[in-house]
Amino acid sequence: MSTGNTFLVLSAFLASGVEFVEALTIVLAAGLARGWRSSLAGLGVATLVLAVVVVALGPALTVIPLQGLRLVVGGLLLVFGLQWLRKAILRASGYKALHDEDAIFARELADAQGAAHLERAGVDWYGFTLSFKGVLLEGLEVVFIVLTFGSAQGSIPLAAAGAAAALVLVAGVGVAVRAPLARVPENAMKFAVGVMLTTFGIFWSVEGAGADWPGSDAALLGVLAFVALFSFALVRLLRRERLEAVPA
Amino acid sequence: MNRLAAFGRFWWDFVIGDDWLVAALVAAAIAATAALAAAGVAAWWLLPVAVPLVLWLSLRRAIRSA
Numbered sequence: 001m002s003t004g005n006t007f008l009v010l011s012a013f014l015a016s017g018v019e020f021v022e023a024l025t026i027v028l029a030a031g032l033a034r035g036w037r038s039s040l041a042g043l044g045v046a047t048l049v050l051a052v053v054v055v056a057l058g059p060a061l062t063v064i065p066l067q068g069l070r071l072v073v074g075g076l077l078l079v080f081g082l083q084w085l086r087k088a089i090l091r092a093s094g095y096k097a098l099h100d101e102d103a104i105f106a107r108e109l110a111d112a113q114g115a116a117h118l119e120r121a122g123v124d125w126y127g128f129t130l131s132f133k134g135v136l137l138e139g140l141e142v143v144f145i146v147l148t149f150g151s152a153q154g155s156i157p158l159a160a161a162g163a164a165a166a167l168v169l170v171a172g173v174g175v176a177v178r179a180p181l182a183r184v185p186e187n188a189m190k191f192a193v194g195v196m197l198t199t200f201g202i203f204w205s206v207e208g209a210g211a212d213w214p215g216s217d218a219a220l221l222g223v224l225a226f227v228a229l230f231s232f233a234l235v236r237l238l239r240r241e242r243l244e245a246v247p248a
Numbered sequence: 249m250n251r252l253a254a255f256g257r258f259w260w261d262f263v264i265g266d267d268w269l270v271a272a273l274v275a276a277a278i279a280a281t282a283a284l285a286a287a288g289v290a291a292w293w294l295l296p297v298a299v300p301l302v303l304w305l306s307l308r309r310a311i312r313s314a
Contacts, residue, residue: 075275075278076263078274078278078295078299079263079264079265079270079271079274080263080265082270082274082299082302082303082306083265083266083267083270085303086266086267086270086303086306086307086310089303089307090307090310090311095310095311095314096310096314140262141262144262198299202296202299205274205278205281205295206281206292206294206295208278209278209281209282209285210282210285210286210291211281211285211290211292211294213292219292223296226296227299230300230303234300234303234304238307238311
């Protein structure tokens with residue numbers, strides 16, 4: 001497998017894994033508080049909507065000329081990647097609280113238990129909506145990443161395979177433990193995804209803008225190392241700055 | 249109208265996120281890269297220079313507003 005394709009599968013796997021962990025927390029809270037029927041119905045309908053989005057947009061993306069596609073996708077991924085990276089750096093340096101799946105689960109569970117019961121077609125409406133919205137919103141990010149990465153790299157199936165592997169892993173562990181996956185190193189995963197999205201964003205934006213990389217595709221490794229290095233440097237710098245600002 | 253506004257807000261949050269300046273500066277850097285490339289000048293280096301500066305600026309803004 002080429003360097004680009006390896007990164008493609010790995011990026012889709014990591015990015016999707018993070019989103020699936022968050023979706024699992026919401027589905028579990030809805031299931032435990034409002035009944036599994038409503039929660040799983042919400043999960044199923046949201047999955048169908050996401051499948052329609054993939055079927056509608058996937059083929060359309062493959063007919064756009066590659067250079068134009070890489071320009072648009074590269075720009076979007078770069079903006080997207082910098083958002084992920086900014087949050088991950090702020091968390092890693094202590095400026096922002098770490099994402100706590102246990103706390104989110106407890107909050108969602110309390111909200112779901114306190115909400116009024118309204119049944120339609122034998123399904124609890126609150127549990128259905130909670131599960132549906134959670135899966136749809138987290139799933140849209142997965143769809144965006146799979147379609148943009150896959151189309152710009154020329155292989156949507158490979159990106160989908162990475163996402164599917166993450167889905168199987170997260171769903172399998174979720175069913176086994178029936179609890180939010182609080183031990184997943186979520187910020188480390190988000191940091192890695194931010195680095196990868198930013199790397200692909202830089203690489204494809206430059207190609208899409210009509211410029212050439214020295215060394216062609218091999219430059220991707222150099223860009224990856226560069227992005228990882230300056231991201232780690234920013235974490236160290238901000239962490240030191242924050243510690244110096246705290247009075248002894 | 250409310251639904252339209254909510255739809256627009258969803259896509260704004262989804263694509264642009266917390267800091268619009270990142271999107272604006274990235275767009276400007278890509279446009280500059282395209283302009284240099286069209287003029288026949290080697291332009292691959294521009295984004296790797298711009299991106300760390302944009303990230304640094306965005307981090308400073310986030311820390312200031314926290």
